[in-house]
Amino acid sequence: MIIVMKENSTTENLAEVVTAAKKQGFIPQINEGKQITIGLINVPQNFPEDFFNNLAGVKLAQHVNLTYKLTSRIFHPQDTIIQIKDVTIGGGTFTTMAGPCSVESYDQIMATAETVKKAGGQILRGGAYKPRTSPYAFQGLEEEGLELLKQAADAFDLLVVTEVMDQEHLDVVGQYTDIFQIGARNMQNFSLLKAVGKLNRPTVLKRGMAATIDEWLNAAEYLTTSGNQQVMFMERGIRTFETQTRNTLDVAAIPLMKKLTHFPVLIDPAHGTGRFDLVAPMAMAGMACGSDGLMVEVHPNPAEALSDGPQSLNFKHFNDMMQQLDYLKNALAKGDANGN
Ligand code: PEP
Ligand code: MN
Numbered sequence: 001m002i003i004v005m006k007e008n009s010t011t012e013n014l015a016e017v018v019t020a021a022k023k024q025g026f027i028p029q030i031n032e033g034k035q036i037t038i039g040l041i042n043v044p045q046n047f048p049e050d051f052f053n054n055l056a057g058v059k060l061a062q063h064v065n066l067t068y069k070l071t072s073r074i075f076h077p078q079d080t081i082i083q084i085k086d087v088t089i090g091g092g093t094f095t096t097m098a099g100p101c102s103v104e105s106y107d108q109i110m111a112t113a114e115t116v117k118k119a120g121g122q123i124l125r126g127g128a129y130k131p132r133t134s135p136y137a138f139q140g141l142e143e144e145g146l147e148l149l150k151q152a153a154d155a156f157d158l159l160v161v162t163e164v165m166d167q168e169h170l171d172v173v174g175q176y177t178d179i180f181q182i183g184a185r186n187m188q189n190f191s192l193l194k195a196v197g198k199l200n201r202p203t204v205l206k207r208g209m210a211a212t213i214d215e216w217l218n219a220a221e222y223l224t225t226s227g228n229q230q231v232m233f234m235e236r237g238i239r240t241f242e243t244q245t246r247n248t249l250d251v252a253a254i255p256l257m258k259k260l261t262h263f264p265v266l267i268d269p270a271h272g273t274g275r276f277d278l279v280a281p282m283a284m285a286g287m288a289c290g291s292d293g294l295m296v297e298v299h300p301n302p303a304e305a306l307s308d309g310p311q312s313l314n315f316k317h318f319n320d321m322m323q324q325l326d327y328l329k330n331a332l333a334k335g336d337a338n339g340n
Pocket of ligand 2: 101102271297307308
């Protein structure tokens with residue numbers, strides 16, 4: 001249920017509604033934006049709306065027929081902004097997460113971190129536990145990879161994002177990372193989502209490769225109901241009949257998700273296309289339609305990458321893309337292309 005308070009309602013009115021809700025065993029979530037709204041979780045559909053409509057200061061109380069609630073913009077109208085040290089994600093910023101698909105060596109991650117920082121990136125990515133299609137493919141350097149990733153990020157004053165594949169690795173990954181990444185293959189691993197959710201640490205939830213928008217939002221609800229208020233969605237392409245690209249990047253998902261959820265929504269055009277030559281154009285498409293940021297793969301020598309070489313940018317391509325994004329950002333600021 002959602003309760004909208006009147007513009008002239010008082011703090012006493014609000015307190016009365018919250019107390020009444022708690023007495024009924026409902027969990028209130030108060031949003032103090034331009035208009036005060038209260039999201040109520042656990043309200044049975046047959047509970048009378050008028051119970052709240054009759055309280056002083058209430059403009060409207062209405063059942064909401066959604067299977068996800070804490071994640072929904074209806075329950076939380078204003079943008080959630082995630083602050084990690086000096087990096088702000090959401091609320092009009094554009095954050096760049098970049099780095100190799102897999103951490104491979106000290107030299108590789110150091111050189112990449114330097115390039116990411118100099119070009120204006122804020123967050124260093126790099127996989128240490130890799131979800132590879134073939135068990136014979138490179139599986140990642142595991143804890144040694146995490147150490148190298150953190151060392152490189154610290155050396156260049158970047159934050160760290162890396163994938164946690166398994167509950168068993170939560171502790172070790174948590175020691176090194178600023179942001180947990182839940183990969184496409186694990187989007188509906190509900191026990192992993194609950195375990196990560198309990199930590200209430202910044203978490204990127206990638207879209208599953210065959211997941212609908214509703215399934216994605218519901219997956220996030222496992223994080224939010226477990227206590228995580230720092231979710232970031234990342235569109236990374238879905239599987240379609242098309243074979244020229246690795247996945248089909250659903251660019252429309254960005255503005256749509258921004259309507260449906262208050263959490264930041266980012267784009268990953270590397271996994272979304274599987275082709276390095278499509279990464280910059282799709283990064284710009286993401287920025288143009290309101291994405292809160294970007295994740296790309298960068299490698300000193302993509303031809304020799306141990307994973308995802310074909311979609312990895314070399315340093316020149318990365319620098320060029322960052323420059324193009326800068327031009328686009330300025331153009332959008334002038335043109336107000338998002339209609340705001
Ligand atoms: C990755 O980021 O390297 C990765 C494996 O991504 P996804 O889960 O989107 O396939
Ligand atoms: Mn990858």
